[in-house]
Each structure stands twice: as structure tokens, then as C-alpha cells.
Amino acid sequence: MILTILILIGCAILGGLSLKLIPGMKQNMRLSLIFAGSYLFAITIIHIIPELFTISTNPSKIGLYVLIGFFLQQFLEYFSSGVEHGHVHTNKAVTASGRFSIIVALMIHSLLEGTLLTHDSPFHEKHESYSLLLGIVLHKMPAAFALMATMQGLGKRAIYLLILFSLASPLGLVLSDFILLSEDSLLIVFAIVCGSFLHISTTIFVEASPDHHFGLNKILISLAGAVVAILVEFLI
Template identity: 45%
Template sequence: MFINAIILFLAAALPGFFMLKASGFSARKLQLFLVFAGAYLFSVTVIHLIPDLFLSNENPFAIGLYILIGFFLQKVIENFTSGVEHGHVHHHGNYSVTYLLLALSLHSFLEGSIMTDSIHSNHSPESVYAHGSSPKILLGIVMHKIPAAVALMALLLHKFSNKVRAYSVLLIFALASPLGLFTGEFLSHSELLPENYLIIFFAIVAGSFLQISTTIFIETDPSHKLNWQRFSISLFGALCAVLAQLFI
């Protein structure tokens, strides 16, 4: 659990730190990485997260409903983040850093909450509880966090003239996922929530992953013309998710 927490923290903290030292970043390279990360995230959600959810004892209709809730909840969160979690940087316009940070932190908290190592003894090994700390999911979250941290740091550096203040705000975002992980671990050992709470969190996060990844696909190809470079990167990302599912 602690290793996962450190990885989740560094996935946001290190890109932000490098942004302090760099004079700028390549928007094109960031976009290509986004395509890869989006394809991986979409694929691992479809072939790993969602099948695990429907293998649980929860009502399939309820699972589908939670996935839909997660999808549309992420759409609401996006209204306050201006697409930062998609790796987008918007220097223009008025925005509240407080709302931006709260929205991004809520999303990151939910991501971290499904990374709990706990496996309830009253659930079979094939259940969704057995896959909370899956390396496949962790890798998808990390790849999703890197461009989000870069975009957020670029925005904060534009907003604040003080680099220390900007990085301090980013560290709050970096701590959200580890906090979600520790909270999920605590709740898994308590009786404060129903036993199926982890399945609900999984489904909500799966829905948010679907929203984020499909938005990345749409926004990186707004003309709806097939870009063979991006398409190839998307296929490579999907292939990596399939290989991870088969061998990790």
C-alpha cells in the first residue's frame, strides 16, 4: 500500500518539479503521450475494470448505473477543471484556483480509493476486491496523472509569479490520490460503509476513466480525420493494455 501511495504521489509531484526547471514543454509531445495514455486507460477499463465489476455479486443494472454516474460526474468535474485532467492548458479566461484544485483533488481521491490492497476474506479471489492494487490500474492512473500534473503546473506558473506557491498548490493535488488510498484502506477494515462500497467506487472511477479517455480521443482529432500517427499510438496503447492484462 505504501509503495503504491508513493508512486501515486510522485506521478504528480515529479512532473510538476521538472516543470519548475524547464523553460517550457512540447505541446505536440504531450498530446502524443495523451493519445497513448488515453488508449491505455480506455482499454484497461474495458478489458479489466468493467469485466471485474460484472463478475462481482452486485446487481448488473446497479453496476451499469454507477458507471454512468461516474461518467457524468467526471463531466461535471471537467466544468471546474477546464480539461486539466486531459492534459489541456488554458491560460486565458477567468478561473478559480480553489475550484480547480478541489475538482482535480476529488477526481484523484476517487482514483486512489480503488487502489486499496485489502481483500476481504468473504469474497472470492476473482472478485473486484482482489484487483484493487492491480499494477495494470496503477500504471493507467500514473500515465493519466503525468500530463495532468504538467498541465496544472503550467497553469499555476502562469497564475502565480511565485514558483514556490505554485508548486505548493500542485503538491496538494499530488497528495489527493494517496489520501484516497489510505481512506479506502481504512474503510475496508471498518464497518462504516456497506460491504459493496468498493464496487461502487470502482464503477464510478471506471465511468470517469471512460469519460476522460473518450474525450482525449475526440479532442486530439477534432476534424474526425484519421491521423495515422495518432491512430498507431492509440493501437500501441491498447496493445500494451492487452499485454498487461495477459501477463501482469
């Protein structure tokens, strides 16, 4: 668990600091997002959804919670302005209350997604959740980048917000490990996160092609993301 926590914290910090450390990162962000969105969508389809419905004794109920998770994420993005899927806003356009809303919405989302990696997860019954961890990492790095790009006018306070964001998913993992939830309760949480992932990953595709033209390079990158998800899921 310690290694997983360090990975979650490290990927968020690295993603946020890449705004300053990697020249031109902002210009190449869209293609990176397409890869991450494709991976996240693929792992949701081939890993999370099948196991949710296989383990559950009431698939219709699980489907309802997936739907709730989808619209919960839409509600959270009303406050976060889409930072979860790499949407960047200029600091001038974000008020103090807006910055507070963004970080709170991001924290809620990250806390929930961290529960997927709990050691009590029924997803561990068949195999380790390396594919889930990689999916969260790929999703968290551009989110951290977008957070820092949105908050870059705050100076050192932006770093504090980045650190706070980096701790959210590990906190969700730790809390879900120490709070004794029934398997049914865990499945409900996982179904909600599943719906959230579906919303984020599909939104990335829409925003990546605002003119409804998905060029060959974007198609190849999205296919690469899906192929990597398949390889990680079935070979590791």
C-alpha cells in the first residue's frame, strides 16, 4: 500500500510541476489527454464494468449507481470547470470562490477514485489492480497539470493546493482500508466511480475534437491508449 500511495502522490506532483519543468507541455497536452482518456475508457469497459456486474447479486442496482456516478461527475464539473479532464482556465478568469470550488470538487472526485485501490476491493479477487492504478495515474497527471495552470497566478499557494490534491486519492485508499465497509457498500462506491470515469473519458474525446474532426493522429493515439490498457489488463 505504501508504494501505491507514493505513486499516487508522485504522479500528481510531477504532473503539476511539469507546467514549469517541461517547455511546450501545454501545447502537447491535448494528445496526452486523448491517450489517457482512451486508456481510462478502455479499462472501465474491460475491467471495472465486467467485474462489477459479475460480482454483484443485483446488476440492475449496480447499473443505477453507475448512472448516478456519471451525473455526479457532471455535477462536480459544474464546480471544477472540467479540471479533472485537463481543462485549463486562466487565473484571471477564476475568482477566489471559484478556486475553492475547483479544489473541493477535485478532492471529492480523488477521494472516491482512491477507494478503487483498497486492499478489500473485490477487484483483487482475480488479479492485482495494476491496470486501475495506471489508469488513475494517467488521469491524475493531466488533472494536476490543469490545476497548476489554472492556479499559476497564486505563487506558492498553488503548490500547497497541488500537494493537497496529491493527497486526496491516497486518503481515499487509506480510509477505505480502515473503514470496514461491506462488499455491497464497496460495490456501490466502485459503481459510482465507474460512472465518473465514463463521464471523464468520453468528455475528453468530445473536447479533443470541438470541430467534430478526429484526425488520423488522434485516432492512432486513442487506439494506442486502448491497446496499452488491454496489454496491462491481460498480460500483467
